[in-house]
Amino acid sequence: MKEDFKPYYAVIFTSTQNENVEGYSDMAEKMETLAKQQKGYLGMDSARNTVGITISYWESLEAIKTWKQQTDHLVAQQKGRQDWYSWYKVKICKVEREYEFNK
């Protein structure tokens, strides 16, 4: 663990989708581009098999709140609940420490 580690935040978004997800991947791409432009954005990890997992990383809880309420993102969230997701769960987490392996 680095001595100078500064805690940051992670939003874990797990979801299952409906069979018809027309328009989803375009929107997901747009939202990723938009998230990257937000203040306090640190990065994102994403993978989907049966369950989809998207984790976004942020400098502060305030940055997460601002992103949650961003206008275009609100539209995407609404569309997600209406058309694409059968279930999702959001977890707001504080990253307290981390370590890495590189071969």
Add this chain to the structure above:
Amino acid sequence: MKEDFKPYYAVIFTSTQNENVEGYSDMAEKMETLAKQQKGYLGMDSARNTVGITISYWESLEAIKTWKQQTDHLVAQQKGRQDWYSWYKVKICKVEREYEFNK
């Protein structure tokens, strides 16, 4: 948000694998079975495309530490570094709040 929400912990494990991952899926299955038997284990989410994401959920930091040092798990970790992973990162997180959508 539920009033009685009790914080818990998440271990975010992101990784990239080598081309040859012989023996990996058997070991992953074994480790999942074993994790479920650990004290303080709460659940797991997993998906892999380019990057693999496995998140395990735990009652406490102590439960995470005990699992990290579990004998068979230590063997799996060693094997992972030697044979399967080209890179991985582990983040220890405190889940501070969560919410869910169900259609």
